[in-house]
Amino acid sequence: MKKLLTLFLMAAGVTAALAQTPVKGIIKDVSTGLTLSLVNITTDDGKYGTISNSEGNFRLYYGRQTKKIKLSYLGYFDYEIPLNDLPKDGVYFLEPKSFDLEEVVITNTPINELLEQLIKESKARLTSPLVLNTYYREFVNFNNEYVQFADGIVDYRLRKKGNKNNIKTDVFIKQSRALHLKDYKEGMMYLRPEDVRKSAANRCEFDLITTELLKGNTYKKYSFSIKTQQDSEGQTLNTISFTPKEDDGDDYVEGTIVYNPETNLILSMEARRFLSDKEAHSYNMLIARIQMVDFYYKSIFTTQDNEYRLYYASLHVAARIWKKNGYDNTYVFKNDLVVTKTGKDESVFENGIKMDKRSIYEMGQNYSEKYWETGNVLPLTDKEQQIINSLEY
Structure with a gap:
């Protein structure tokens, strides 16, 4: 009972510390008018944050000391705006940077050594110790029908x-x-391609590079190219693109790694399943066989107030699982992690429930307020809201 009361008071305290009226809006490219997803929206002190959804919509609750909000996105100029001068129509426009023509980078450093160096220097710069307050959500689709949704407020205490x-x-x-x-x-719905307990740590270990490109010298099966761009402010970004050398039906991926060549900090990692003309390989999984149908991975990092950290991670996996007895089904899993606040106060871990399951869904119902309405979360699209409306507690 005491623990439940403490949790309730904590939740009430968090709500009281935030402004009751959030900043809401939609973010667009000023040149094209197209909406922008995954834009990082933070307060001027960097303590509170969220991102825009796939339709460009966002909602940000902020601290009472906040004076401005800041919008930032790779390839665009940062946009900082006072709270007393927000657009009345709720539309926020970002201006794309003007880049010089892409140039191919010629390097004498072997690609595996370059990747290892990027990881080493990025990990060295990661702020630690650091508490990441996050919003985490999961969608599960079974044979083209959504059957599960779960979300939660998850805290990660990160240390090197x-x-x-x-x-x-x-x-x-x-x-x-x-x-x-x-x-x-x-x-089999308790199966999960990613363990929520390891999600933040894996991304900060730059697992896409270590597991898909470096493990077992896998990089030798890929072709790499490096291109550089410089914007009008003199900032340079390098993009490493990778794609399989051969199409043999194996579970290869293709994607990009963006980094700052001056600091060697990794800014984003993105990969998707390589579209093969051949049937994908299948593997034994205990009493069944599994075949990867689709895969999409994304991680985004940010540097703000001399703090280098993760701010978004996503994983989308579709897999076909079948047995000899006629069981043959396709599962689709989609997870999103959004960092909504950071700090070094580890006392937040004195209260709460230690995560001892792979998924949020397994943790069940445990809330004292409708945090999805009163806190910083990834806003639902209309389609996602319809999915949730079709489900029950």
Whole structure:
């Protein structure tokens, strides 16, 4: 009872510390009028943040000391605006930077050594110790029908250990909700391609590079190119593109790694399943076989007030699983992690529930307020809201 009361008071305290009326709006490219997703929206002190959804919409609750908000996005000029001068129509325009023509980078450094150097220097610069307050959500689709949704407020205490700056995290969940399709039989639905407890640590270990490109010298199976661009302010960005050398049906990926060549800090990693003309390989998984149908991965990092950290991570996996007894189904999993606040006050871990499951869904119902309405989350699109409306607690 005491623990429940403490959790309730904590939630009430958080709500009281934030402005009751959030900043809402939609973000667009000033040149094209197209909406922009995954724009980083933060307060001027960098303490509170969120991102825009796939339709460009966002909602930001902020501290009472906040004077301005800042919008930032790779390839665009930062936009800082006072709270007393927000656009009345709620439309925020970002101006794309004017880049010089792309130039191919010629380097004598072997690609594996370059990637290892980027990881080493990026990990060294990651702010630590650091508490990441995040909003985490999960969608599960079964044979073209959404059957589960879960989200929650998850705190990661991030620390670096040893000479190699290995990333370690403690994970506590503050609030959560879990919905499912009525009368749906769980089956294998507790399977998850990503463990929420390891999500932040894996991204800060730059797992896309270490597991997909460097592990077992896999990089030798890929072709790499490096291009550089410089904007009108003199900032340079390098983009490493990679694609498989051969199309043999294996589970290869293709994607990009963007980094700042002056600091060697990795700014984003993106990969998707390579579209092969051949049937994808399948693998034994205990009593069944599994085949990767689709894969999409994205991580974005930011540097603000001399703090280098993760601010967004996403994973989308579709897999076909079948058995000899006729069981043959396709599962689609989509996870999003949004960093909504950062700090070095580790006392937040004195209260909360230690995360001991792979997924938010398994943690069930545990909330004292409708945090999805009163806090900084990834806003639902109309389609996503319809999905949730079709599910029940």
